[in-house]
Amino acid sequence: MRTSTVQTFKTARRLLTGAHASHELAREMHQLGCKCPLIVTDRGVSQAGITDTITAQLQASGVEHFAVFDAISAEPEMAVVEACRALFVEQGCDGIVAVGGGSAMDTAKAVAVYAGDERPLAELFGEDQVMPRRFPLICLPTTAGTGSEVTNISILADNEAQLKKGIVSNELLPDVAIVAPELTLSCPPSVTAASGVDALVHAVESYLSKFATALTEPYSLAAVQKIKASLVRAYEQPNDMSAREEMATASLMAGLAFGNAGVGAVHALAYPLGGRYHLSHGMSNAVMFVPVMRWNQAACPERFVELAKAFGAPADITADAAGELVIDEISALCSAVKIPAQLRAFDIPESALPELAVAASGVTRLLRNNPRELSVQDIEAIYREAY
Ligand SMILES: NC(=O)c1ccc[n+]([C@@H]2O[C@H](COP(=O)([O-])OP(=O)(O)OC[C@H]3O[C@@H](n4cnc5c(N)ncnc54)[C@H](O)[C@@H]3O)[C@@H](O)[C@H]2O)c1
Ligand SMILES: [Fe+2]
Incomplete structure (x- = not known):
């Protein structure tokens, strides 16, 4: 890939x-x-x-x-x-x-x-x-x-x-x-949560990107490790300087990775939520994160094994178990920092989903990085899963 x-x-x-x-x-x-x-x-x-x-x-x-x-x-x-x-x-x-x-x-x-x-x-x-x-x-x-x-x-x-x-x-x-x-240090917990999950999306999407390189991959994986180790601590104990340092470094590493490898369908599907319904960047990404990972998993199981290891899985984890583990880790992190898991929590009518899917399918600049292609119908199905 x-x-x-x-x-x-x-x-x-x-x-x-x-x-x-x-x-x-x-x-x-x-x-x-x-x-x-x-x-x-x-x-x-x-x-x-x-x-x-x-x-x-x-x-x-x-x-x-x-x-x-x-x-x-x-x-x-x-x-x-x-x-x-x-x-x-x-x-x-x-x-x-x-x-x-x-x-x-x-x-x-x-x-x-x-x-x-x-x-x-x-x-x-x-x-x-x-x-x-x-x-x-x-x-x-x-x-x-x-x-x-x-x-x-x-x-x-x-x-x-x-x-x-x-x-x-x-x-x-x-x-x-x-x-x-x-x-x-002064970031309120809600900002720590939303921006921290955004950094995690950058790390994961850049690792899965078709344009990941030998220079971006280590930054992506190191950022995943650091966010898993420090995000909840920074959220629960805002004055914990070592957690803040780890998160600042992780965010920078994830930026270096996605600034070169790009991000993918999570961001593409998040954009119309921000544009039309004014969800913050971090929230809109967080809510699309798991459903898009479920979609991507089949396209690159070996990549999910490396991501699972960055989340702390043993080296001999199987591809099937790795996919599930990555998705469980992401869900657990989002819920630990109190980010709603469903689109319906944001006052978006279900009838808007087809129109959102058309808008997201136009974000070709990001969709082309994604490891698995998505038609408008696929995107609508993912929004329905997120709803
Ligand atoms: N250019 C890029 O590469 C890139 C990448 C990802 C996101 N973005 C953009 O970034 C924006 C979101 O940025 P963000 O998540 O950093 O949030 P933000 O800049 O919108 O800030 C969110 C809130 O946190 C407050 N805040 C920020 N730092 C604080 C601190 N240290 N102490 C107290 N309050 C603080 C701000 O006043 C604001 O109210 C979106 O517009 C998104 O599109 C850009
Ligand atoms: Fe982002």
């Missing part, structure tokens, strides 16, 4: 990890020639005190000029990117620093390419539609997480079209990603 073509591995240009890595921000900005950054964050992150901590560190390092944009909604919309870019221009900023979860990072990544472009934002959607990025971009994730700090995509909601759309280009790869686990 592996591709035999030439493979590239892309990530942020520089990666800083470990406790207090955020203290390096001023130095990294300086090296990139950034004197007046726009800090792109959101209110939840600011209320947790993180924005003040970061700006105080910058001031202590002699950075006098900066602006803060924190009017970001979860699952950011195009209008938010417009407002953020307007502030960037108005304040004469010369670089962008994202401090937040995927919503803040995706907004920042979009603004970083849109700020130097006169075309309407809508023209940047799709693959390789953006101009060379003119402004430095640094990402500091505060959730664990989306892995957006090392991926080349920004996902935005187009509310008119009721769709989530991606700007995909290597110009979106940040100059620097700073993964400092203490920034995730």
